[in-house]
Amino acid sequence: DGGITQSPKYLFRKEGQNVTLSCEQNLNHDAMYWYRQDPGQGLRLIYYSQIVNDFQKGDIAEGYSVSREKKESFPLTVTSAQKNPTAFYLCASSIGTGAFYDYTFGSGTRLTVV
Amino acid sequence: SQELEQSPQSLIVQEGKNLTINCTSSKTLYGLYWYKQKYGEGLIFLMMLQKGGEEKSHEKITAKLDEKKQQSSLHITASQPSHAGIYLCGAPDSGGYQKVTFGTGTKLQVIP
Numbered sequence: 001d002g003g004i005t006q007s008p009k010y011l012f013r014k015e016g017q018n019v020t021l022s023c024e025q026n027l028n029h030d031a032m033y034w035y036r037q038d039p040g041q042g043l044r045l046i047y048y049s050q051i052v053n054d055f056q057k058g059d060i061a062e063g064y065s066v067s068r069e070k071k072e073s074f075p076l077t078v079t080s081a082q083k084n085p086t087a088f089y090l091c092a093s094s095i096g097t098g099a100f101y102d103y104t105f106g107s108g109t110r111l112t113v114v
Numbered sequence: 115s116q117e118l119e120q121s122p123q124s125l126i127v128q129e130g131k132n133l134t135i136n137c138t139s140s141k142t143l144y145g146l147y148w149y150k151q152k153y154g155e156g157l158i159f160l161m162m163l164q165k166g167g168e169e170k171s172h173e174k175i176t177a178k179l180d181e182k183k184q185q186s187s188l189h190i191t192a193s194q195p196s197h198a199g200i201y202l203c204g205a206p207d208s209g210g211y212q213k214v215t216f217g218t219g220t221k222l223q224v225i226p
Contacts, residue, residue, distance in 0.1 A: 006156075035216075042118075042202065043216040050212065058213065090156060097212045100145040100164055103204075105156035 002027045006091050006106035013078070013085065013113050021076045021109045023091035030096045032074035033103070036060060037088040046089075049074055050097050078111065086113045116141050116207040118217035126223045127193050135188045135220045137203035143183045147204040147214065157202065160188075190222075198224045 004025045013019045025032065031050050035043040045058030049068040063082025068074055074093075078085045089109045094101040117140040127133050137146065145164040149157040161170045163179040163186060170177055174191045190197055204216040 004156075033214075040218060042218040043204075045213055045215075048213065056212075088154070092157075100162065100206065102147060102159045102162050103157075103214065104159070105149075107156040108154070110154065 004091055004093055004104055004106035006089075006109050008109060009107065011109055011111045013111060015113055016080045018077055018079050019111065021078070021089055021091075021111070023074045023076065023106060024072055025074075025093045025104070026072060027093055027104060028071070029093035029104070030071070031094045031101075032068070033092045033094075034058075034064075034066065034074070034076045035090045035092065037090060037108075043090065046076065085111055087111060116205060116215045118203055118205060118215055120201075120203060120217040120220050122220060123218070124221040124223075126225060129194060129224055129226050130192055133190050133193055133222070135201050135222075137186045137188070137217050139184050139205060141184075143179065143186070144206045144208070146177075146179055146186045148177050148186070148188050149202045149204065151200040151202060151219070153200070160201075193222075193224045195224045195226055198222055 007022045033048040034046040037043050044060050046064050047066040049055035065077045091106040092103040094103050119138045121136045147162045148160040151157045161177045166181045166183045168179045176189045179186045200219045200221050202219045204214045207215045
């Protein structure tokens, strides 16, 4: 079955460390997205990519970095520059952009800074 | 930028009761998604609406986009414990459909 796989489900990070969250999809979707979810704030867009080797900053990109070397993969690195990284991170994909497509979401990664 | 306000923020209903969740946009909507989320999990797609006045139903859930395309409502008939979760509306923030802005969510609890 096609879908999006996020790993790990839970991640603990020490202050000052970079960590990378994995997102893999086998839906043959062109567009992929990273969202951050905090209690009471809904989802906020970190980065998105419409095509391989291209990505754009979302609303809260500071302290994060991404790459899109393969169509199937869109890893997110949370750097030490992110001041408040503890949150629930969701990856999503869609067939493309430029039209009204629904998103498919992964099951999320909960990151905790210890 | 577009803002989506959902109301109520939380809702507790008895099993079998009907309920409505609203999503109001600060700008005219190009389209509107409804998703459901179980706590600590990903979002499950429910429906998407694009035309003013459009109404869609799936099982006991009905969503409607108003004629002016600035508000959407999600109605659940005869609620069940399986309906419990967080309901989020989302909307593309421009005609380019490149980004989606989500509302803050409505937490629904259904008491048996």
